[in-house]
Amino acid sequence: MNQDRISILLVDDHEVVRAGFRILLKAQPFIGEIKDINRGELVAQEYERMQPDVVVMDLSMPGIGGLETIRRLCKQYPQAVILVYSIHDESVYVERALQAGAKGYVSKNSAAEVLAEAVKTVAQGKRYIEQELLPEVCDVRPRNIECYREVVDLLSPREFDVFCRLASGMTAHEAANDLCLGYKTVANYNTTIRSKLKVNTAAELANIAVVLGIIKP
Structure with a gap:
């Protein structure tokens, strides 16, 4: 200083x-x-x-x-x-x-x-x-939620940014514009994220984000 x-x-x-x-x-x-x-x-x-x-x-x-x-x-x-x-x-x-x-x-x-x-x-x-x-010391979650958290924690910073936007309801085009990325790049991230989380729909992404407290219901 x-x-x-x-x-x-x-x-x-x-x-x-x-x-x-x-x-x-x-x-x-x-x-x-x-x-x-x-x-x-x-x-x-x-x-x-x-x-x-x-x-x-x-x-x-x-x-x-x-x-x-x-x-x-x-x-x-x-x-x-x-x-x-x-x-x-x-x-x-x-x-x-x-x-x-x-x-x-x-x-x-x-x-x-x-x-x-x-x-x-x-x-x-x-x-x-x-x-x-600070997280609660006695915060206990069901096993499947912990599995999702482990996967989300392993997402790269850019994957996490895309995940948050898609889970909040943005389309791939909207997420691409918001992040100043190409549509194909976001689409590829979307495919990778869904594969890692073993889900197929945007609704499932949203549900995971809500359960983990990333977005509010």
Whole structure:
């Protein structure tokens, strides 16, 4: 940290959200420079230029998306400290983000003080998961649900992005547009995902996503 003030690279595709985060974070005396960008594709280049102490990143972005951005940035810059700040509060998203390389996870529904505390904590080299997002110790699921979770956990970041969109009701064309991918690429992912999960329909994908808490019914 430069002069005990934390520099931040803020990544979110909504301009209004970025402006709100900037105001929120600037109110903290320990926050220094804040740079914001709107796409995951720009993160590595801006990280190289800025060398921020913390990258605060949304997951739901067009293009390569948040999870793939985390994976790529951590591969290129292993020292990168990434804090996810997302509307998704389901445990599967927390797990995927941490697996990709994030050091912390906070819900956008949390209070401003929580985000500030999370930024300070990860900047100190510690992990921060918002208390409400931690999985229940006694969370017991039927065996078949655990099998689905094991398969979903093995999906690549891009496969997971496609899975979430198809399970939420998007067509392959809509998912392709949202992710800035070719239709054939998404169709191939769709085939691979269904094969791995041993299902044949979009309704079955949706059911698995609901059961695992990835989307709400």
